[in-house]
Amino acid sequence: MRETIKLLLDGEGHRTSVAVDGASALELAAQEATRPDLVIADYNLPRDVNGLDIIASLQSQLPHQIPAIVLTGDISTDTLREIARHGFIHLNKPVKAQQLTRLIQRLLIKAVPSALENVPQLALPLDGRKMPTVFVVDDDAAVREATRDLLRENGYAVEVFADGEAFLRADRFEGCLLVDARMPGMTGLELIERLKADGRALPTIMITGSGDVPLAVEAMKAGAIDFIEKPIGHIDLLASIERALDHSGDALKLSQSQDTARTRVASLTARQRQIMDLVLAGRPSKNIAADLGISQRTVDNHRAAIMKKTGSKSLPALIRLAIAAA
DSSP states (O other): OOOHHHHHHHHTTOOOOOOOHHHHHHHHHHHOOOOSSEEEEEETOOOOOOOOHHHHHHHTTTTSOOEEEEEEESHHHHHHHHHHTTTEEEEESOOOOHHHHHHHHHHHHHHOOOOOGGGGOOOOSSSSSSOEEEEEOOHHHHHHHHHHHHHHHOOEEEEESSHHHHHHTTTTTEEEEEEOOOOOOSSSSHHHHHHHHHHHHEEEEEEEEETTTTHHHHHHHTTOOOEESSSSSHHHHHHHHHHHHHHHHHHHHHHHHHHHHHHHHHHHHHHHHHHHHHHHHHHHHHHHHHHTSSHHHHHHHHHHHHHHHTTTTSHHHHHHHHHHHH
């Protein structure tokens, strides 16, 4: 079962570590490279250990509390009360894939560490002005609600919509738009293009699937200021909104950002530009190597050099820079 869950979550873009028992889980968490953001544990573990004890031990090793999901078969009412008392989420086996992935997405969005130095602090207006409104357009009710709650906790006014058509009918003009790329009916990209055609300059952030590079590039060319990949982390979300509002409201900063991007891209060699273009087209290193007749290791070395020269710490950051430089 654990391998099935790992395959499911890896496919959703999560980095998933698995352990066969409680001792292995504690050993993993003790390693500096493995710091979980969420734990899923079976209630009945080998060697007469239960999942509640392991989760408690894991959390004692971390600087802040993390959400946890406990999987069970038929259990007593007292056990259910014990799970609830710890503040953990309970799911009955067999677990439905969609139920699990939506629950994880909601928990990760709402999980805000108490280690405040790791959380971007919002510049709240001191002159009586209201914080900008963020419009969340997503067909997943659980994601809409979790995103709304997080943003409200951070001082934003929030309005949520189940689809692009509902947002257009509301006729909103001021604020920031956060829109899922793939929705039934009008897609996120179609909504961005419609707003652009109507002359409504609303700073927009596209939510894309992990690794959906071509769609992210297309969205930014259509007018999106930024994009973030699923699974959405609260720090990335807040930083993206701040970035979108900051650049959209200040033409000078936007121009300076574009100048910096062009300078960094100009520092690349012809081969590095060629490889960057293929990366932005969504081509994996293996395919790029075959296309260019070079080794995959050479491609990976060029990619590392591209990231260093452009100052990009992630693929989304590289895409933002490349679009700004165009």
